[in-house]
Amino acid sequence: MVRVGIVGALGYTGHELLRVLIGHPQAKLTVVADLPRFAGTPVGEVFPSLRGRCDLALSELAVGDLAGKIDVAILALPHKEGMTVAPSLLEKGIKVVDLSADYRLKDRAIYEEYYKETHTSPDLLKSAVYGLPEIYREDIRRASLVANPGCYPGSAILPLYPLVKERLIEVDSIVVDSKSGVSGAGRGTNPAFMFAEVNESMKAYGIGTHRHTPEIEQELSRAAGRPVRVTFVPHLIPITRGILTTAYANVSAGVNTARCLNALNAYYAKEPFVTVCKQGEYPEVRHVRYSNCCHMGLRVNEREGRVVVVSVVDNLGKGASWNAVQNMNIMCGLPETSGIAAPGAFV
Amino acid sequence: MVRVGIVGALGYTGHELLRVLIGHPQAKLTVVADLPRFAGTPVGEVFPSLRGRCDLALSELAVGDLAGKIDVAILALPHKEGMTVAPSLLEKGIKVVDLSADYRLKDRAIYEEYYKETHTSPDLLKSAVYGLPEIYREDIRRASLVANPGCYPGSAILPLYPLVKERLIEVDSIVVDSKSGVSGAGRGTNPAFMFAEVNESMKAYGIGTHRHTPEIEQELSRAAGRPVRVTFVPHLIPITRGILTTAYANVSAGVNTARCLNALNAYYAKEPFVTVCKQGEYPEVRHVRYSNCCHMGLRVNEREGRVVVVSVVDNLGKGASWNAVQNMNIMCGLPETSGIAAPGAFV
Amino acid sequence: MVRVGIVGALGYTGHELLRVLIGHPQAKLTVVADLPRFAGTPVGEVFPSLRGRCDLALSELAVGDLAGKIDVAILALPHKEGMTVAPSLLEKGIKVVDLSADYRLKDRAIYEEYYKETHTSPDLLKSAVYGLPEIYREDIRRASLVANPGCYPGSAILPLYPLVKERLIEVDSIVVDSKSGVSGAGRGTNPAFMFAEVNESMKAYGIGTHRHTPEIEQELSRAAGRPVRVTFVPHLIPITRGILTTAYANVSAGVNTARCLNALNAYYAKEPFVTVCKQGEYPEVRHVRYSNCCHMGLRVNEREGRVVVVSVVDNLGKGASWNAVQNMNIMCGLPETSGIAAPGAFV
């Protein structure tokens, strides 16, 4: 039994970690830490959904006390807070999966440009592993610190990585148009995410400036072996959970739908959480809600010489907490699908 | 390992049974039967959410072939179809949990009045057990045929049963105002349930005629020891899953909030799926979505001498498929929470 | 041309007033006042929906300057703020329609009990008219100060008033179960109304304490000629606009559906904004969204001796801003439907 602690429990990713870890057959949730003022409060009081399902009380984060109590910590903290906690946990021999953005970008300067913060833990950037198991499984297995990907990047990188790697698309032509549910914005109170401001509406935001842009670019650059720049535009959609990403790129000469699908199928054939749709089929968000799955489909419009790639994830599932548990499973030597094998909700 | 068959897989309750049983640690799903024209189709083709999660193909229902293949069948069929299938399954020694309405009402005449159908299997009405484990657990344990409750009745009966039994409320004054998500209407194509007809709207329906009325009355009459009639009004709300029931009744002399809460707490103290909210707190649908839980709260307005009872369930969870698996667990001697212990989704 | 000023423009009722008054053929919007820090900002900047539709800029409220500029002011302010502004406007000879709760309750003590505030303008309570034109049209015509009803009370009072007045129902048995869209909670930032906390959920709130209770009771007491107490339970539903109220009461001896419908039809025969559904039909929220209409239907369940009344309004339409314009039309001698005759949106 792996002993797990959640640090930062009160947001949506925190609740999702609680839900998943409570039912995990090979992990035992032993610590749920958050701000001092919540210390002692039973989890079932802050989340009525967990009444009768979790006997733990919240505790104040005290890293010194954690040694010997947990084997791995999952940090569900905002950016900048991840890097204030991770180093001391690692020093105590506790493995860390960090859901914040702090260790995702290898280039500290890019982090500081996009996040407008000084990076206070740059030494760990090198050993931190980008937590997409479908790409970095072996690195994750050996890692002490895994940077869980942002919700958008996962949805874009998974379908595009093989296409870039196999040189099926022109990397300078990539456009990523993503649509996200509102829980992706976190639980902080913000007038822009009030029900009546969001419902029955849609908007684009962060055009040209969104922080997930460099994350997508970093990974596609690795695939390409040279710097890649993408146009990334996220949109807010009035659903609670789920991301649908539609990506566009010019295809290389002679590339058709079948060749692109073959590349995806070859790359993901053995992946338990990736499904490649058959030609003519495309994924829907409901197929992956409340799961760790990523479904993808594509079509090459030969008339325009352009591929249209569609992928879906649950932003709290494969896009955050469930993927974090997948990372934890790998880091701790557990079966990779343990506790996160549930299929999508459909309704 | 209990071997289970689902009969009627293509609706929302069918999908939900598939989701739950795929992950059930002590049951093995071996047969998924539906209409002949789907025979041979992989489950993952009719439900893309299940791709990579379920290797079974749909089969045509052939009761003769099922003997020796399954220990228990869960019928996710419309009313009238449950009673055409259950008798032959029982004859083969297969236990049956029936999600249709066919065996819920003990009085055949009332069934025929409300459902406008001749009952073709009246002999089994006596031995069929009404499948609310919180009330009939021991009968369910010994039953071969369990009639899973309707989605609305469960939400109304659970909080009202103890209040009636303890004579805390006047049984002639009960009003049950229920609000349901749209999946409760089933998956049949119907213009009334098209997105643009339902979204951003609400309506009451079935006033004075809804088929779940006699089901609520039957169970509250048992609790009262005399015939009880309730005014039941269901409403359609633009959410996919979930029921919130608000019930009203005049309280008996001297009855206050604490006494009513005590009655509920006493009755449900050991129930794994029932949560009674503290005084001043009331349940929300999100606390039980995607779970088998029922949360309930209440307040006696002493000024008016009336209790207000609020309860929530997921109409596909405690209101249908998850409760059916709870019944199956009990009938088959499995731990009662096996496979259905997940907490509510919260978001 | 009547000259109108809106005081308190930045909330949902303020925007709705702007929308309606911009298109009003016999009123000219001349002042849009709000907090000092917005003074000078064009309306189209705070509400992009109004770009190119309204040339006004926001101004700081300066009552002294308003004399001679406006004939009538509509106050879209929170409770307690209405009574700080209304007296000085009235002194300047400006008629006032107040959307706050401050002048709705005739009994100052009840106001102070429910709103936990000292009433600072009790002298005006006597002359203020409760602004339901279908009941108080002639008083409104002569009034200088009209208290626009709360969103819930309008939906409950309109269908119940004639039934109480004609003694068709037992007034001690009235239960009012209301369901409201989220815009009814106003535009203030509140974690409870964030999209992901409300969407796909429902809850009851304010049981036994909601401030609209005494407002309903005041008006039904007037109809009954004696004090009436009702059990009122509001619910929050994940739609933006609209209220559906389901009311229950025991009927007097011999009262059936037809008699109740006759009473409503007689009372509302000439009302331009009230529609009584035929026997067997009930209203839906979508039929009145974005309109000043109230639709109502009912059925007497003779078996239980109880009537079920269903009514719908748009909480920002008949429940607030459009009704305020109806009051303004009446007070200013304009045709009553001027500017507010649009039918419901349906989709």
Add this chain to the structure above:
Amino acid sequence: MVRVGIVGALGYTGHELLRVLIGHPQAKLTVVADLPRFAGTPVGEVFPSLRGRCDLALSELAVGDLAGKIDVAILALPHKEGMTVAPSLLEKGIKVVDLSADYRLKDRAIYEEYYKETHTSPDLLKSAVYGLPEIYREDIRRASLVANPGCYPGSAILPLYPLVKERLIEVDSIVVDSKSGVSGAGRGTNPAFMFAEVNESMKAYGIGTHRHTPEIEQELSRAAGRPVRVTFVPHLIPITRGILTTAYANVSAGVNTARCLNALNAYYAKEPFVTVCKQGEYPEVRHVRYSNCCHMGLRVNEREGRVVVVSVVDNLGKGASWNAVQNMNIMCGLPETSGIAAPGAFV
């Protein structure tokens, strides 16, 4: 007073035409025609939202009887049916605004390829005017037959037309990613648009084959003076009304945000229904819901040399019925904004 008839009243565009024309100050709705089996039914019976707002009954379409009764007909019919009705109306001297697709595409072969139908009225294709007033106002003024644009094309053509015309973007690089509410799919009963299949989900559809592709291409080709091909991908989003289109294109050398915005501003400076957002601002669907407005914004990401254009319309407003009334106003010599000046709903 212009006399108007609606042909095809029972769908969503039909209801929207009814709503708008009932309140139109200079048009009189005199005929509402639909299938024979509805003849004689009061409009208020098929649409309860219109009770007390419209005294007309539905009539069977009898073109012979219409001469002398109406000056203009608006056809809210599916494709293929528009062209069976329009010719005989025109022969009787009745002007026609056709919401079907039948007269939108100048090239009959492309119509037949995308719609899989033989065009039965090709003679009228030449004189029919594509009904985007912002581009073809003078032609519309002189036209007898106007083909109202599809909902998606309007949202894409309006912002892109000036950019193409001014050669600010490379026409071979255009990608149009559109997101639509469900009412755009029409009112026909279809399992794919049932509430529980659509809610809390999203999907792309019609990739490479959608019928609005050639319509967008026709108009951008006219702007470019040479054939243009675009990649167009529509998506279904769980809202009732509204389209948000995000378009991408490589910019010509030296083109920046300001230059693109200047082009839009110059083109649309005097347009009553088009709003160009300031630099750094982008439109939201709620700003135009329930209106005839189109809002647009853009940004050139100089790093990638690509412009991102965002536009919003209400698919039943500017995308269908309100735009049809705008066309009618122009064709009949009425003030262009008459009856359709309402601003967006915001909430």
